[in-house]
Structures are given as C-alpha cells and as structure tokens.
Amino acid sequence: MNIEVLTLFPEQFPGPLTAGVTGRGLAAGRVNLRVHNLRDYTHDRHRQVDDVPYGGGAGMVLKPEPIFEAVRARAGKGPVILLTPQGELLNQELVRELAGYDDLYLICGRYEGVDERVATHLVDREVSVGDYVLTGGELPAMVLIDAVCRLVAGVLGSEASPKDESFDQRLLEYPHYTRPALFEGHPVPEVLLSGHHAEIERWRRSQAVERTRRRRPDLLDRQQG
C-alpha cells in the first residue's frame, strides 16, 4: 500500500510509525509512506499557505490553491482523505475499508481550518479521530496509518491476527491475566487455572458482555456491517 501525506509539518513523520508492527511494515516495503510539505506547492515569495477568513473571525484558513496543486500531482489513484474535526468518526469498519485500497492520500489540516472548497471539490472523504480538539491533522493521520497498516497483508506478525478480532466486533475484550497466579494478594480468577476450555470460553464471553454493557453500551446498540 502507498500512503501519501500532505502536511505543514513533514518532520513529524514517520515519527512513532517507525516502531513495532508499523515500522516493520514500512521497512519491508509493504507500506510506502511519502510525505509532502504543503509549502512546496506555493509559488509566492513568502510561501503563503494560509489567509484571513472571508467574513472575518479569529485565526487563519488554509488556502485552496497549494492543496489542489499538491493533490493533482499525486502518484496514486486512491481516495483523497481530509483529516478534520468535521469528518466521520474513524472506526474499525472504516479502517478495514481503507485498508482495501492500493493508495491513500491524506491531507492534514492546521490553524482554524481549511478552505471549504477543498472538502467540497477535491476530497473524497473527511475523517475525524474523535470528539476532542487537537492542534492539527498530523496525529490523526498517524492514527489512521497505524490502524490501516496493521491490516495490510504481511505487516502483522503472529502476535495478533486480524481474524482474532472478528470474535465479536461489538464487544470489548475479556480481562487477560498472566503469571504469577497470586500477585500482591490479588489472585487470577480460578476458572482460568482450571483447564476447562469450554468453561473458560463461557467466562470470557460473559466478562466481555458485562464489561461492554457497563463501559460502552453504545457498542451493543450498534448494528454490525
């Protein structure tokens, strides 16, 4: 998979993506990351990427021209994705869909926002990573890349196979324990030491359901695609 990123802060990449599973995927060439500096697509003396908002108001808005020029010069043919707080929330279903493309092009916003014509006339999808305020789209882009990367064939090692998680997409995980069986007076649940595999499976399922009901009832309400 080829992923291109357009950003005002190219030095932030690949950053944390060099570690672990994503790092191996990049090193093995299963995922190719190309990062473009938005400022390289300006043509004026001051390499201006932003301007004051029409209608007034605080802050600056990213100008459309450099973004349009950068995207039109892209190598791939896949979807163009704008990371923005106005986007659809990233979830595993969307991650799976995006992992099916050969190419992705990610645009990271900054400042107060991006000229709306980028969203309406250039971009295929707008994606947010959650309802909290960040300073830009770079960390969200890395979140998306991390999630997509681990699904790309050959990136994932034996540590966790993607089919393990289809166990039940609507449920949080059951609690995990390892040795010692007694730690600072806190025991591992007896059933896990019993060796009764059917009973262990039933316990894990009920723990997963109960913890989901308490912590994330929204997951139980959600229809599965």
Ligand code: 9D3
């Ligand atoms: C402080 C300015 N905000 C008005 C209340 C609007 C705003 C503009 C730009 C808020 C955040 C940002 C920068 N964030 C992103 O570009 C972003 C983001 C996010 O902040 N949260 C979750 N997902 C994403 S994806 C891109």
